[in-house]
Amino acid sequence: MSTTWFITGTSSGFGRLLTERLLARGDRVAATLRRPEALTDLRARYGDRLWLAQLDVTDPEQVQRVVTEAFETLGGIDVIVSNAGHGVFASVEETSDEQIRRVIDTNLLGSIRVIRAALPHLRAQGRGRILQVSSAGGQTTYPNFSYYHASKWGIEGFCETAAREIAPFGIGLTIVEPGATPTGFGSALEAAPIMPEYENTPAAEVRRALADGSFDLPNDPQKIADAMINLVDSGETPLRLPLGSDTYDDVRASLVARLAEHDAHRAVAFSVTRDDLTRPEPAFEAGDQTAS
Template identity: 60%
Template sequence: MTKTWFITGTSSGFGRIMTEKLLARGDRVAATLRKRQALAELEAQYGDRLWVVTLDVTDDRAVHAAVDTAFEQMGRIDVVVSNAGYGLFGASEEVSDAQIRHQIDTNLIGSIQVIRAALPHLRRQGGGRILQVASEGGQIAYPNFSLYHATKWGIEGFIEAVAQEVAPFGIDITIAEPGPAGTDFGAGLVKPPQMDIYEDTPAGQVRRAIADGSFKILGDPVKMTDAMIAAAEKQPAPKRLALGSTTYQSIRKALNERLAELEAQKDITLSTDIDA
């Protein structure tokens, strides 16, 4: 059955791959991006099955207007994919205040507003699916990505709560957590000036590993996109979808460490209740 999708951040990476795959199989796509010409070829090829609007997700009013217009133009939208985002790469004291705000406005608040804008429409049509493209970085953390992680951990907490709020309306939400993949994410990293003091720290080690290629990129973005599309159609909806062997290993290690720490402090934790 033909489906209609709303996808943000479609100029490159997962958003672009997903748009191409869905159109090729016969679905309709409402696509947003900052530079419309990036989809000109697909517009010419697929005609009215591709609806395109220029959108910067940091503009709250524009987000709500774009979502409203997409539902009006496309009718029912089956899946809303919140994908737009980028990475800010630098130790926390290296990044500027303006860079911090833009990272949060794009990855966290932008994603929140896309979902908030879609919810009334999904409720009125009797349900639907939301796919939030997050990252393994919503469960684990690397040095130099502190602000990026703040947004990804933040959106996961938001989704955890919202999924419970809207489940009674037939709206299901899945968080996709891709790990390092062969997209152009690295080329889009915003990098503030580096401080020499971090050269011989974990932050410096990560910088060198990325620069010299020893930070291995194992994820196949096409396979990951296929898995996201499949998850968006699966019943019941998975709460999370971890993608890539690096992601599996990293998240598993982090969860085991957190659980071990929780159990190690069990006596202290339980002792802090009000006395009976």
Template identity: 60%
Template sequence: MKTWFITGTSTGLGRILTEKLLAQGHTVAATVRKPNALNDLKAQYGDRIWVEKLDVTDTLQIKEVVKKAFADLGQIDVIVNNAGYALFCAAEEASDEQIKQQIDTNITGSVQVIRAALPYLRAQGSGHVLQLSSAGGQTTYPNFSYYHLTKWAIEGYCETLAKEVAPLNIGVTIIEPGAHKTSFATAMVTAPIMDAYDNTPAGDVRRAVEAGSFPIKGDVNKTVQEMINCVNISPVPLRLALGGDAYRDMRAALATRLEALDNQKDVAMASELKD
């Protein structure tokens, strides 16, 4: 059995992951924004669930909570950066404050949780970081520009991190789910709609989301179990795509980018200094 530290466990995937881990006999350090959100699990599992309030946009609080978790629980085997949300609007529609909040939560918060945990993982000589990204960390959809900004950024960070910490026996896996029936969609933040984008792909996607036109086939329980399983895979997988839509959309995006790159090979090579 392992000890897991998970952010954003009040609802959605984080809550389901916490429940499944506890049911399987693991210990969970769960962080929440609302102190009483996990009272039912605390009553059921007692000392096997450690709960602390945490706002991942508060770097000082992150350091204090991570320090307390390691002090109280000793070794922590898996760090799960799950806290996050989506800002759903055309790029021009968002306010400066909304953009900052999206970045502070999805990028800076994740980075600072990892940075706070690394000294302890190094000291114990092992550990595994699971970073929640999305299929949207490899592909894009209109009306999600700022969400994609954060997911593409955190994937670049984690891919670099994985190279740095592998010699220290610390693994990093980027989790890339497709669409699942969780609280994610209802928790999306929106902005005032601009008429200029009504007859554009941004408007089309907005209307489709409002109408519930997108098929959602992701099985949350299976996805969460695959996340649990991946910490026992060797070598550690850098990425884990979860859901048929995630696989299809990411593969199509990667193939398109590779084709475009190959088409520019002559230009790229011509701009190189000659011997």
């Protein structure tokens, strides 16, 4: 039995790969993108199994209209993939207010809009899956990506809350966290005028690594697309799906470091409890690490 998917940001990268693979195996895809002509080759090959619509996720009214139209036209949608994204590559001072707004409006607000627009329809069905594409940068950070991280950490917080709220309706939500992958996303990053003050900082080191090609991109985009499809096929609904050895290693190191710092402040954390309350005993002693 075929599955019906709704995917944003399908002109390139993971969105395009997912669309190609799903159509090739017989599924139906509602593919949305800013320039629908970018998928005319797939439309010619697969006909009505590919439903195309122009969509800019920064336009709230358009998001509502397109999502509703897709559900009504296709008679229901099984999987929503919120994939459209934008990036700005610059230090915190170099980035303009306009660039900041664009990345937040696309990655954070745009993703929220897509999920919120889909939820009434998924609730009415009594079932459905949502895949929110984030990145390793939704749990850890790298220099020169501060505003990208702001958007990805934000959408992960939103999705973690939403997943608990919508589970009683039979709707599963998974945050997908790909690592560094050669999808063309890097070449599409917005840049900003370079401030010489940051020349001898980690921001400049990462900028040079991207420029000279030494920034490692260890992951296979086709394998990542397949892993996302396999997750849906399996019926499993983990909250997060790390994809890439770099994602696994970097996020784990970040979590371990954060937990160690968190534990180091145990005494001061408990010290501010009101005097009229009994202070609870901690579940573990400071320095007790269960992760190795």
